[in-house]
Amino acid sequence: MTFMTVFPAKVNILHRLLQVRQMALSSGKAALSRLVLGIETSCDETGAAVVDEAGEILGESLCSQKDVHLRTGGIIPTVAQQLHRENIERVVREALERSGVDPGRLSAVATTVKPGLALSLGVGLEFSRRFVRQHGKPFIPIHHMEAHALTIRMLQPVAFPxxxxxxxxxxxxxxxxxxxxxxxxxxxxxxxxxxxxxxxxxxxxxxxxxxxxxxxxxxxxxxxxxxxxxxxxxxxxxxxxxxxxxxxxxxxxxxxxxxxxxxxxxxxxxxxxxxxxxxxxxxxxxxxxxxxxxxxxxxxxxxxxxxxxxxxxxxxxxxxxxxxxxxxxxxxxxxxxxxxxxxxxxxxxxxxxTDNGVMIAWNGVERLREGRGVLPPHVDVSYEPKAPLGxxxxxxxxxxxxxxxxxxxxxxx
Structure with a gap:
């Protein structure tokens, strides 16, 4: 006679507990740390990603406009703007779906607001304003070059300065x-x-x-x-x-x-x-x-x-x-x-x-950790096509x- 035959109910309970534990482990850091949605539209890439505090990329999506601009011989701002408008909702949705994260679980939304093409920045900012107000999430405006500079810290421990x-x-x-x-x-x-x-x-x-x-x-x-x-x-x-x-x-x-x-x-x-x-x-x-x-x-x-x-x-x-x-x-x-x-x-x-939503999300994580530039959802923010760094x-x-x-x-x- 075995433990399983004597205590079948307890075995079932233990089995369910193990399943729950495994599910928690599989969702990993997402269940334990704050999550940031990053949105990038500063030029000709529409990008979005969900990243956690440990730098784990839970889900991302990127739509490049490269082929279109190759045919036109360079980036035409109005064309870039229209392509961002056509793709941003899908790109953000894909990043969230791939991450398995519901908007309600996000800790903040980070979006590039400077520097870049004015018409492109405006699309990302307008979408983000609606998103954070709809879901009641803090908003983190991001300097595009700051995000590029800090990307390396998501990948390996690099101390300042x-x-x-x-x-x-x-x-x-x-x-x-x-x-x-x-x-x-x-x-x-x-x-x-x-x-x-x-x-x-x-x-x-x-x-x-x-x-x-x-x-x-x-x-x-x-x-x-x-x-x-x-x-x-x-x-x-x-x-x-x-x-x-x-x-x-x-x-x-x-x-x-x-x-x-x-x-x-x-x-x-x-x-x-x-x-x-x-x-x-x-x-x-x-x-x-x-x-x-x-x-x-x-x-x-x-x-x-x-x-x-x-x-x-x-x-x-x-x-x-x-x-x-x-x-x-x-x-x-x-x-x-x-x-x-x-x-x-x-x-x-x-x-x-290259430009992507991951680096914007990670910059948001870094700022969220230190409480720098984290704004309530209803604060008005403007984009800045030209913005010096530091x-x-x-x-x-x-x-x-x-x-x-x-x-x-x-x-x-």
């Missing part, structure tokens, strides 16, 4: 991250961002006509063709070589590339819109010059931080993030600088470098006029 280089289609900046909402801005773009430059060069080269590049973004096409090119064939001058600060400029480089393309079109007797025979070499030289410019400004920022005690003496870190950070050649260029200066280089995986230290960096030692940028292709 650390240096961050953010490079994307719309932004480039260097900053010291001292806290969740505490940044020192060391440098920023003075004209256009590196991703914008790469996209414009790709369009001028008509890379959508290339059989290997028809479905790639401009930056992706440049990176792909550069692997097959000779970067030494064309000598483009690295921007701002005589300006000893940490700001960026890419418009001059784009002009150099455009003049070279015009010259080669004349030599080959072809009109604009025809693929040049040297397209791989132009792509390689452009990418190399962009990488060197980013690396040199980051090098100066590191030396400035060391001279002013802005980074810890033990295991200082440079975080590289933003859409352009997925470029492996640029990562290798930055790794040369960090190895030279004794820093650790950390980069999120490529899927977390305290501007660019004048102090320029005044320091840090000279760079020579570093050979022997970047393997």
């Amino acid at each position: 650390f240096l961050v280089l953010l490079v994307s289609g719309g932004h480039s900046l260097l900053a010291v991250a001292r806290g969740v909402d505490d940044f020192l801005l060391l440098g920023h773009t003075l004209d256009e961002a590196p991703g914008d430059t790469l996209d414009k060069v790709a369009r001028r080269l008509s890379l959508t006509k290339h059989p290997q590049c028809s479905e790639l973004s401009g930056g992706q096409a440049i990176e792909l063709l550069a692997k097959l090119g000779d970067r030494r064939r064309f000598k483009f001058t690295t921007p701002m070589g005589q300006t000893h600060d940490c700001c960026f400029s890419f418009a001059g480089l784009r002009n150099q590339v455009t003049m070279t393309i015009l010259k080669k079109e004349a030599e080959e007797g072809v009109k604009q819109g025809t693929l040049l025979s040297c397209v791989n070499d132009i792509a390689a030289a452009t990418q190399h010059t962009v990488a060197c410019h980013l690396a040199k400004r980051a090098h100066r920022a590191i030396l400035f931080c060391k001279a002013n005690g802005l980074l810890p003496s033990g295991s200082p870190t440079l975080v590289l993030s933003g859409g352009v950070a997925s470029n492996q050649y640029i990562r290798k260029a930055l790794s040369i600088i960090t190895e030279t200066t004794g820093l650790q280089l950390l980069c999120p995986p490529a899927k977390f470098c 305290v501007d230290m660019t004048a102090e960096v320029r005044a320091a006029a840090v000279r760079l030692p020579a570093v050979k940028m022997m970047i393997p292709n």
